[in-house]
Amino acid sequence: xxxxxxxxxxxxxxxxxxxxxxxxxxxxxxxxxxxxxxxxxxxxxxxxxxxxxxxxxxxxxxxxxxxxxxxxxxxxxxxxxxxxxxxxxxxxxxxxxxxxxxxxxxxxxxxxxxxxxxxxxxxxxxxxxxxxxxxxxxxxxxxxxxxxxxxxxxxxxxxxxxxxxxxxxxxxxxxxxxxxxxxxxxxxxxxxxxxxxxxxxxxxxxxxxxxxxxxxxxxxxxxxxxxxxxxxxxxxxxxxxxxxxxxxxxxxxxxxxxxxxxxxxxxxxxxxxxxxxxxxxxxxxxxxxxxxxxxxxxxxxxxxxxxxxxxxxxxxxx
Ligand code: AMP
Numbered sequence: 447x448x449x450x451x452x453x454x455x456x457x458x459x460x461x462x463x464x465x466x467x468x469x470x471x472x473x474x475x476x477x478x479x480x481x482x483x484x485x486x487x488x489x490x491x492x493x494x495x496x497x498x499x500x501x502x503x504x505x506x507x508x509x510x511x512x513x514x515x516x517x518x519x520x521x522x523x524x525x526x527x528x529x530x531x532x533x534x535x536x537x538x539x540x541x542x543x544x545x546x547x548x549x550x551x552x553x554x555x556x557x558x559x560x561x562x563x564x565x566x567x568x569x570x571x572x573x574x575x576x577x578x579x580x581x582x583x584x585x586x587x588x589x590x591x592x593x594x595x596x597x598x599x600x601x602x603x604x605x606x607x608x609x610x611x612x613x614x615x616x617x618x619x620x621x622x623x624x625x626x627x628x629x630x631x632x633x634x635x636x637x638x639x640x641x642x643x644x645x646x647x648x649x650x651x652x653x654x655x656x657x658x659x660x661x662x663x664x665x666x667x668x669x670x671x672x673x674x675x676x677x678x679x680x681x682x683x684x685x686x687x688x689x690x691x692x693x694x695x696x697x698x699x700x701x702x703x704x705x706x707x708x709x710x711x712x713x714x715x716x717x718x719x720x721x722x723x724x725x726x727x728x729x730x731x732x733x734x735x736x737x738x739x740x741x742x743x744x745x746x747x748x749x750x751x752x753x754x755x756x757x758x759x760x761x762x763x764x
Contacts, residue, residue, distance in 0.1 A: 448590070448622075449483070449484065449485065449590075450481055450483075450484035450485070450590050450591055451484065451485045451486075451487075451587055451588050451589050451590050451591070452474075452477050452478075452481070452484055452485070452486045452487070452589070452590070452591045452592075452593065453486075453487040453488075453489065453583070453584055453587050453589040453591075453592060453624075454470060454473075454474050454487075454488060454489070454592055454593045454594060455488070455489035455490070455491040455494070455531065455583060456470070456471065456489075456490065456491060456512060456515075456516075457491045457492075457494050457495040457498075458490055458491070458492055458495050458499070458505070458508035458509045458511065458512040459495050459498055459499055459508060459645065460508055460645060461511070461515075461652045461653065461654065462512070462515055462652070462653045463637075463643055463645065463650035463651055463652055463653055464635065464643070464650075464651045464652075464653055464682075464685065464714075465595070465635035465636075465637065465642070465643030465644070465650065466595075466653065467519065467653045468629075468632040468635050468685050469594075469595030469596075469629070469632050469633070469634070469635050470593055470594050470595050470598075471515075471516075471519055471653075472519070473593035473627060473629055474486075474488055474521065474526075474593055475519055475520040475521060477591070477593060477627075478520070478521065478522065478525050478526050479520070479525075482525070485527075485587075485749075486525065486526035486527065487526070487527045487529070487587050487589075487746060487749075488516060488521055488526055488527070488528050488529075489529055489530070489531050489583065489746075490509055490512050490513060490516075490528075490529070490530045490531060490739075491531050491583070492505065492509055492530055492531050492532045493531045493532050493537065493538065493579065494531070494576065494579060494580070495508070496572065497570060497572045497573045497576065509530065510732060510735060510736075513528065513735050513738065513739055514725055514728050514729055514735060515653065515654065515725070516528055517724075517728050517735070517738070518654070518721055518724045518725035518728055519653075519721060523738045523741065523742065527742045527745045527746050528738060528739065528742045529739065529742035529743050529745070529746040530739055530742075530743065531583065533739070533742075533743035533746065533747070534586075534743065534746045534747050534750045534751075536582075536586055536747070536750040536751055536753070536754040537579065537582050537583055537586060537750070538579070538582070539754060540582035540585070540586055540754060540757065541575070541578050541579045541581075541582040543612075543757065543761065544578045544581055544582060544608050544612070545575065545578055547608070547611050547612060547615050548578060548608060548611070552607075553574060553575070553577060553578070556576070556577050556600060556601075556604065557597075557600050558573070558576060558577075559573065559574055559576075576601075577600075577601050577604040577605075578604075578608070580601045580604070580605065581601075581604055581605040581608040581609070584602070584605045584624050585605060585608070585609055585621050585624070586749075586750045586753050586754065587746075587749055587750065587753070588621075588622060588753065589624045590622065590624055590625065591624065591625055591627050592605075592624050592625070592626050592627060593626075593627040593628075593629075594626055594627070594628060595628065595632075595633065595634065595635070596628055596633035596634045597634070597642070598626070599626050599628060602624060602625075602626035603626075605624055606623045606624065609621035609622070609623055609624075610623065616760050616761055618760045620756065620757060620760050631684075632685065635682075635685065636678065636681050636682070637649030637650055637651075638650070638651065638663055638664075638666055638667045638668065638678065638682075639667075639668045639678065640668060640677065640678045640681075650663070651663045651664070651682070651714065653718070653721065654718065654721060654722050654725055655714075655718060655722075656722070657711075657715050660711055660714045660715055660718065661711050664679075664682075664707050664710050664711045664714065665707060665711075667679050667682070667707065669703050674696075674700040674701045675696055675700075676703050676706060676707075679703070679706050679707055679710055680692065680696065680706075682710060682714075683706075683709075683710050683713065686713050686714065686717050687713060695709055
C-alpha cells in the first residue's frame with residue numbers, strides 16, 4: 447500500500463470552537479498519533495482567511511493563536527509539519543494553474559458560493575475561487591487523506607475533480623486522488639441553537655473556553671418544552687460522553703433541564719481544563735511558536751516546491 451499523506455487546515459478567523467475540534471481538529475491529532483509512518487501536514491490557512499480577516503493586527507494575532515491552539519490539542523511538530531499557507535507561495539502559484547483549467551459554471555455550483563449568493567452577499571473573487579486554492583493546498587503534497595468536517599466534503603471532491611482534469615488535459619499522472627475523512631457522528635456538530643456550530647451563527651462554545659464562558663454558553667442553549675430530553679443540550683453532551691453514560695443521566699433527570707445543563711457544564715469543563723492549561727503554558731513562549739512555524743515553512747516548502755517543479759514541467763513552462 448502506498449504511503450499515507452495527511453493534510454488538513456483551519457482558517458485563522460478567531461477562536462476555534464468545539465465544532466472545529468470534534469469535527470476535524472481532534473481527528474488530526476488522532477491520525478498523527480495513530481500513523482507514525484505517515485507524512486502529516488497541518489496548515490494555518492491564512493490566505494483562505496484573508497477573504498474575511500482584512501486587518502493586519504487581527505491576522506497576526508489569529509495566526510499566532512491558531513498555532514497555539516494546534517499545539518495545545520496535541521499537534522506535535524516532531525511528528526507533523528505545522529505551517530502557514532502564505533509561507534509556501536507554491537499554493538497560490540498552483541491555484542493559478544488550476545484556474546486555467548476550471549470553468550466558471552463548475553465553480554458556481556460550489557455550496558459556499560451558492561449560499562453567499564442566496565444571501566445576496568457581495569462576493570469577492572477570492573471567495574469564488576476558494577475551492578481552487580484548496581485543491582492546490584491538497585494536491586501539492588500528494589495528499590491521500592484529508593480529515594475535515596462535512597462542510598468541507600464538497601471541496602475535497604472538487605480537488606479530486608481538478609486533479610483528474612489536470613491529468614487528462616496534460617495527459618499525465620501528476621496527481622493522485624485524495625479522500626476526505628469525515629468522522630461519523632460528528633460530521634456536523636450543532637451549536638447552542640441547534641443549527642450547525644459556526645462563528646457566523648453566534649452559537650459556539652469556544653474550544654478553550656473558561657469555566658465562565660462555558661457556563662454562559664450552556665445556560666444559553668435553546669431548549670423547548672416539548673419533551674423530557676432537551677435535544678440541543680443532549681447533542682453537545684454526546685460529544686464527550688457515551689450514549690450509555692448519557693442514558694443514565696438523562697433518565698434520572700427527565701425534564702430537569704437546569705440539572706442537565708449543569709452536568710454538561712461540568713463535563714465540558716473537565717474536558718477543556720487540561721487543554722486550557724497546556725495552552726496557557728505554551729503562550730508564555732511565543733518565540734518558540736514562531737520558530738516552530740519557521741521550521742514548518744521550510745519542510746512544507748521543500749515538499750511543495752519539488753511538486754511544483756514537476757507540475758511546471760508537465761505543463762511545458764519548464
Ligand atoms: P474552518 O474554521 O472553516 O477553517 O474549519 C476548520 C475545520 O472545522 C473544517 O474541517 C470544518 O469542516 C470543521 N468544522 C467547522 N464547523 C464544524 C461543525 N459545526 N461541525 C463539524 N465540523 C466543523
